[in-house]
Amino acid sequence: MDNSTSNPSSGILADRAHVPFSVIMPTYNRKYCIDQAIQSVLSQNYGDFELVIVDDASTDGTLDHLKAAYPEEIAKGKIRLISVGKVGCSGARSIGLNDAKYDWICYLDTDNQMSPSYFEIFNRCILENPGYQCFYAKLRMRTSGEVVGKPFSFFDLLQANFIDIGTFVHSKALNRELGGPDTNLTGLEDWDQAIRYTAIHKPYFVDAIVLDYNDLNSGDRVTDSGKSEENTRRIMAKKILVNVDFLAKNLHPPESLRWAFDHLLKIFFDKIRKIF
Numbered sequence: 001m002d003n004s005t006s007n008p009s010s011g012i013l014a015d016r017a018h019v020p021f022s023v024i025m026p027t028y029n030r031k032y033c034i035d036q037a038i039q040s041v042l043s044q045n046y047g048d049f050e051l052v053i054v055d056d057a058s059t060d061g062t063l064d065h066l067k068a069a070y071p072e073e074i075a076k077g078k079i080r081l082i083s084v085g086k087v088g089c090s091g092a093r094s095i096g097l098n099d100a101k102y103d104w105i106c107y108l109d110t111d112n113q114m115s116p117s118y119f120e121i122f123n124r125c126i127l128e129n130p131g132y133q134c135f136y137a138k139l140r141m142r143t144s145g146e147v148v149g150k151p152f153s154f155f156d157l158l159q160a161n162f163i164d165i166g167t168f169v170h171s172k173a174l175n176r177e178l179g180g181p182d183t184n185l186t187g188l189e190d191w192d193q194a195i196r197y198t199a200i201h202k203p204y205f206v207d208a209i210v211l212d213y214n215d216l217n218s219g220d221r222v223t224d225s226g227k228s229e230e231n232t233r234r235i236m237a238k239k240i241l242v243n244v245d246f247l248a249k250n251l252h253p254p255e256s257l258r259w260a261f262d263h264l265l266k267i268f269f270d271k272i273r274k275i276f
Helices: 034-042 062-069 071-076 088-099 118-128 154-159 172-178 189-200 229-241 244-250 253-275
Strands: 021-027 049-056 079-084 104-107 134-141 168-171 204-213
Touching: 021 034, 021 088, 034 049, 034 062, 049 062, 049 088, 062 071, 062 079, 071 079, 079 088, 088 172, 088 189, 104 118, 104 172, 118 134, 118 204, 134 189, 154 189, 168 172, 168 189, 172 189
Parallel strands: 021 049, 021 104, 049 079, 134 204
Antiparallel strands: 104 168, 134 168
16 A cells, blocks of 8 residues: 655645644753754644653753743743653653653654654644554755655565654554663664554655754764664564564565574674674
8 A cells, every 4th residue: 555645734724633742852961952953843833742851861951951941831831841860862762752741752853853844744644544553754864965764664674774763753552552662772772663663553654854864973963872783683683583473474474584584694693703
């Protein structure tokens, strides 16, 4: 089934019901860039949302800055601040997700920015496709201009992640059913979460660019810090050893066997290489 949609933000009726969104934003020492991300949320022509910012024990004054810069939004509940001990990005996302008050969840990292029609695009798609529990769209790289995102293939997703967390919107019911980010991972938890959610609930692909993505190699980005072989091995091992029965039942047998065999061999030879 072709579930893509072109120009989904057009044609939204003024008197149409709005879906409320909770936006989860983890932060650690991001005072220097967080305002642009926040403004991309606040400047949306859409009122039904909350921005849940989870400060992961920042030491650069991020929390005090937010309280001073956005007192009105905090008082109105448009921005909610949660301060936690050092739990890492996946832990902070999980806390924000569990505390979200609305039924539809979005994510935004502090160095990325939502497109002006982000909420309108997903609002329309959710209302017009009530059978779906999760949706994703495209992003554009800020410096290279490359567009990332394509129609859904679960087998392709197992090979590499093409669903960025900033373009992924899901019902809170999926968190209750399948859990949130894996807090045992120090990175790539968005890939792991996308695999777990879309394995059970096929997502709706929105053929629209909804995110301005920071692709600068600054060294302090969550994406950069999480690209470790250990995280990749953890995800692959979990999918092979825990979900191989599901894969065998839900993928074409040749694809499932090839994928499992290739990654089992990779894990095996990685262990052998470390030993010798």
